[in-house]
Amino acid sequence: MRSVLTALLVGAVFGAGLVLSDMVNPARVQAFLDVTGQWDPTLMFVMGAALLPSALAYLVRRKLTRPVLADRFVVPENAAPDRRLLTGAALFGIGWGIAGFCPGPALAGLVLGAWQAWLFVAAMLVGMIAHRLLPALSESQPDPRSAN
Numbered sequence: 001m002r003s004v005l006t007a008l009l010v011g012a013v014f015g016a017g018l019v020l021s022d023m024v025n026p027a028r029v030q031a032f033l034d035v036t037g038q039w040d041p042t043l044m045f046v047m048g049a050a051l052l053p054s055a056l057a058y059l060v061r062r063k064l065t066r067p068v069l070a071d072r073f074v075v076p077e078n079a080a081p082d083r084r085l086l087t088g089a090a091l092f093g094i095g096w097g098i099a100g101f102c103p104g105p106a107l108a109g110l111v112l113g114a115w116q117a118w119l120f121v122a123a124m125l126v127g128m129i130a131h132r133l134l135p136a137l138s139e140s141q142p143d144p145r146s147a148n
Contacts, residue, residue, distance in 0.1 A: 003069040013107035021046040026100025027118060033097050045062040 005141050023046060031040035042068030067073055096102050101109065101120045 006069055014104065017112065018105045019112065023105040023113060024101075024114070024117070029100040029102075029105070032103040034041065 018024055021043070023043065023107065028040060030045065031038055032043040034040075061073065092102070099116070099120050103124060104115045106120040106124065110121060
């Protein structure tokens with residue numbers, strides 16, 4: 001229960017930061033990404049400021065043997081980028097540029113009642129379900145190369 005309440009508190013603080021920094025505004029995000037047109041560099045300061053608590057968290061993590069609210073740290077083991085990671089990153093960037101949302105600001109935008117955020121979150125949930133189902137479907141299909 002303590003970890004759920006902590007997660008809700010941290011999520012609320014993160015969401016408030018996204019709203020205050022206007023990252024929930026797709027027009028502002030798209031203006032930031034439009035480096036060849038009417039570029040708005042203000043979100044660069046928001047992203048730079050986000051590095052400070054992140055760097056602090058990494059420093060604190062080095063001092064701890066285990067997390068405060070969990071049994072173990074969950075850290076990705078594969079440090080080398082692979083095709084799957086690069087493809088996902090490219091799709092994420094393209095989607096961010098088209099919609100002006102990424103998942104965090106879209107979820108924060110739900111609280112503001114923006115219909116674009118609701119549409120984005122619905123599409124994101126469909127994508128998450130497809131991600132879960134498609135590998136399972138491809139694994140259940142017989143391999144056409146082994147038919148002969």
